[in-house]
Amino acid sequence: MTDEPRFEHPPEEAATSYLADGYSLRSWFLTTDHKRIALLYLVSITFFFLVGAGAAALIRLDLLTPQGDLLSNDGYNRAFSIHGIVMVWFFLIPAIPNVLGNFLVPIMIGARDLAFPRLNLLSWYIYILSGLLTLYVVVGGGVDTGWTFYTPLSSVYANGAVVATIVAVFISGFSTILTGLNFIVTIHKLRAPGMTWSRLPLFIWSHYAVSIIFVLATPVLAITLLLVAAERLIGIGVFDPRLGGDPLLFQHLFWFYSHPAVYIMVLPALGVVSELITAAAHKRIFGYWFVAFASIAIAVIGFMVWGHHMFVSGQSVYASAVFSFLSIAVAVPSAIKVYNWTVTLYKADIAIDAPLLFALGFIGLFVAGGLTGLMLAMLAIDVHVTDTYFVVAHFHYIMVGGSVTAFFGGLHFWWPKITGRLYNETLARIAAILILIGFNITFFPQFMLGYEGMPRRYHVYPPEFQVLHVISSMGAALLAIGYAMPAVYLIWSLLPGGRRAPANPWGASGLEWTTSSPPPQHNFIGQPVVVRQPYDYPLAHPVSRDDG
Amino acid sequence: MSGTVRLLLAWAALMALLALTLGAAFLPLGPAKPWIAFAIATAKAALVLWFFMEMRSERGLARLAMLAGFVWLAILFALTATDYLTRAWMT
Ligand code: HEM
Numbered sequence: 160m161t162d163e164p165r166f167e168h169p170p171e172e173a174a175t176s177y178l179a180d181g182y183s184l185r186s187w188f189l190t191t192d193h194k195r196i197a198l199l200y201l202v203s204i205t206f207f208f209l210v211g212a213g214a215a216a217l218i219r220l221d222l223l224t225p226q227g228d229l230l231s232n233d234g235y236n237r238a239f240s241i242h243g244i245v246m247v248w249f250f251l252i253p254a255i256p257n258v259l260g261n262f263l264v265p266i267m268i269g270a271r272d273l274a275f276p277r278l279n280l281l282s283w284y285i286y287i288l289s290g291l292l293t294l295y296v297v298v299g300g301g302v303d304t305g306w307t308f309y310t311p312l313s314s315v316y317a318n319g320a321v322v323a324t325i326v327a328v329f330i331s332g333f334s335t336i337l338t339g340l341n342f343i344v345t346i347h348k349l350r351a352p353g354m355t356w357s358r359l360p361l362f363i364w365s366h367y368a369v370s371i372i373f374v375l376a377t378p379v380l381a382i383t384l385l386l387v388a389a390e391r392l393i394g395i396g397v398f399d400p401r402l403g404g405d406p407l408l409f410q411h412l413f414w415f416y417s418h419p420a421v422y423i424m425v426l427p428a429l430g431v432v433s434e435l436i437t438a439a440a441h442k443r444i445f446g447y448w449f450v451a452f453a454s455i456a457i458a459v460i461g462f463m464v465w466g467h468h469m470f471v472s473g474q475s476v477y478a479s480a481v482f483s484f485l486s487i488a489v490a491v492p493s494a495i496k497v498y499n500w501t502v503t504l505y506k507a508d509i510a511i512d513a514p515l516l517f518a519l520g521f522i523g524l525f526v527a528g529g530l531t532g533l534m535l536a537m538l539a540i541d542v543h544v545t546d547t548y549f550v551v552a553h554f555h556y557i558m559v560g561g562s563v564t565a566f567f568g569g570l571h572f573w574w575p576k577i578t579g580r581l582y583n584e585t586l587a588r589i590a591a592i593l594i595l596i597g598f599n600i601t602f603f604p605q606f607m608l609g610y611e612g613m614p615r616r617y618h619v620y621p622p623e624f625q626v627l628h629v630i631s632s633m634g635a636a637l638l639a640i641g642y643a644m645p646a647v648y649l650i651w652s653l654l655p656g657g658r659r660a661p662a663n664p665w666g667a668s669g670l671e672w673t674t675s676s677p678p679p680q681h682n683f684i685g686q687p688v689v690v691r692q693p694y695d696y697p698l699a700h701p702v703s704r705d706d707g
Numbered sequence: 708m709s710g711t712v713r714l715l716l717a718w719a720a721l722m723a724l725l726a727l728t729l730g731a732a733f734l735p736l737g738p739a740k741p742w743i744a745f746a747i748a749t750a751k752a753a754l755v756l757w758f759f760m761e762m763r764s765e766r767g768l769a770r771l772a773m774l775a776g777f778v779w780l781a782i783l784f785a786l787t788a789t790d791y792l793t794r795a796w797m798t
């Protein structure tokens with residue numbers, strides 16, 4: 160490293176990297192190294208991404224024709240249910256926290272590992288157990304409740320492996336809770352000397368916020384799903400009016416979890432983007448505390464808006480008015496972040512590398528998703544477009560356009576750190592642009608479809624909708640190519656002879672760039688001591704990417 | 708009192724409350740019935756928190772974390788109540 164020491168810590172000596180520290184299966188499957196566990200997660204979430212993508216491919220192929228020629232009605236229901244369940248709980252929720260977060264949280268705060276390394280490994284095993292059960296559901300009858308498990312469909316009428324699915328999601332929740340617990344304790348207890356709260360990277364703030372949601376929301380989902388299973392199996396009346404229950408109670412409980420869960424999926428993405436933007440702009444983030452506390456505000460207020468999913472459910476209109484107001488309020492902290500990123504980029508000396516392209520794509524798509532969220536929070540508009548493709552487009556803009564794009568951006572940004580290799584930058588830029596274009600061709604037509612009245616979760620539709628559906632399916636093919644590209648050049652970079660990454664290929668600030676790529680077994684040699692503010696650009700001697 | 712004895716006593720109290728729940732279920736208590744059940748359940752939860760989850764010996768951050776749980780429960784109940792308590796106004 161040619162950089163002046165940004166942080167006062169002993170000079171780098173040659174140390175075994177965490178990757179070279181044992182090659183046996185045992186050294187991976189019984190590891191307690193957070194970096195190796197992050198890679199275990201990376202491989203497993205990629206696998207589940209492929210499962211979810213397979214279901215999506217079936218859905219988009221089926222929707223090419225108005226009669227739904229490819230799948231039966233039941234088959235279609237099963238396809239979108241598995242798609243949603245796998246993508247939400249087995250890909251998107253663990254994606255950023257358990258891969259990038261696992262790898263980076265200890266390094267960014269100057270710790271040797273997470274506070275509970277064995278618990279971290281247990282999280283992964285629990286996740287795998289629940290994932291295997293979900294795979295059993297896929298082959299053993301499927302499930303047709305949608306990812307939302309609404310009663311009385313799920314508790315009385317649905318066929319298929321409903322209880323097995325519920326148990327799978329229930330189990331996966333424990334993995335999530337343990338991860339949240341681990342992050343909270345780590346951030347409180349294991350910060351390096353000098354790493355005060357005001358010096359925490361924004362990635363850490365957003366992971367702190369998301370951990371709060373993990374711990375406080377997930378138990379509610381667990382108990383709610385258990386109650387559905389109890390009603391379905393032994394007829395305990397909780398949601399079924401004939402047994403003295405209330406079906407809307409399910410929706411209250413489910414969305415008390417699931418609206419915060421949508422923020423689970425986006426908060427870590429916001430943290431990633433803050434890092435990518437500042438690194439590309441080589442500037443201190445504009446309004447550090449606003450961005451940091453916006454994450455906390457989103458986590459807290461996000462718990463108070465769930466009723467916006469129930470505007471047409473028969474919920475009291477007075478409740479709807481309250482939830483509508485609160486939903487509009489929750490958009491404010493997100494808007495603050497977008498504003499501050501933009502100002503950070505203003506007049507900056509910007510390095511247009513692939514991570515920045517992903518980050519810019521994220522901002523555009525997140526704004527589109529967020530603004531349509533605001534539209535949906537208006538009672539009158541929501542009555543018109545609820546349960547249509549407008550809603551489908553809204554949440555895909557946030558969850559896929561936003562979170563998945565940020566995940567890819569983060570993966571590209573930290574890939575050199577994680578693997579010690581550089582990938583082909585030109586291909587990466589092409590992939591970033593292809594993903595942005597493919598995404599919009601896939602999902603923008605869905606706003607139009609929904610506004611015109613195409614309901615979600617139907618595969619037979621009036622012929623006048625076919626043109627837009629065909630455009631959407633073609634976009635999905637393009638998007639698939641965009642997603643497949645990184646798989647190729649990233650794996651390619653790992654082959655013998657791949658270009659080695661220097662410690663700080665982007666000239667970025669942050670503790671993770673002061674250690675070698677890939678980091679040694681305990682992240683740093685000696686204990687780092689932090690003496691600078693976060694994002695204290697310009698660095699004294701910025702290191703360029705060609706430096707290695 | 709040794710720790711083990713204390714835990715055993717707490718456990719005995721829990722069992723007594725369980726018997727009370729069961730008994731109350733068969734008594735003709737009318738509209739008070741659910742409230743009595745809730746009260747007993749709250750007492751049980753408090754015992755678990757205080758003794759088994761060791762809140763009695765925790766301070767500061769750990770107690771704050773416990774408090775957060777209750778605040779969030781209050782959010783759940785309060786905003787759900789905005790629906791259930793105002794439904795009758797609609798007609
Ligand atoms: C920022 C991250 C967000 C994510 C990940 C997200 C995700 C979602 C998801 C998954 C759904 C559909 C649930 C379903 O019915 O299956 C949804 C619906 C909805 N979202 Fe968002 N959303 C986000 C932001 C917002 C914001 C900021 C608002 C409002 C200010 C909002 C308002 C709504 C409304 C009102 C609905 C219900 C529409 C309906 O069912 O009629 N969303 N969102």
Ligand SMILES: [Cu+2]
Binds near residue numbers: 418421464
């Ligand atoms: Cu919501």
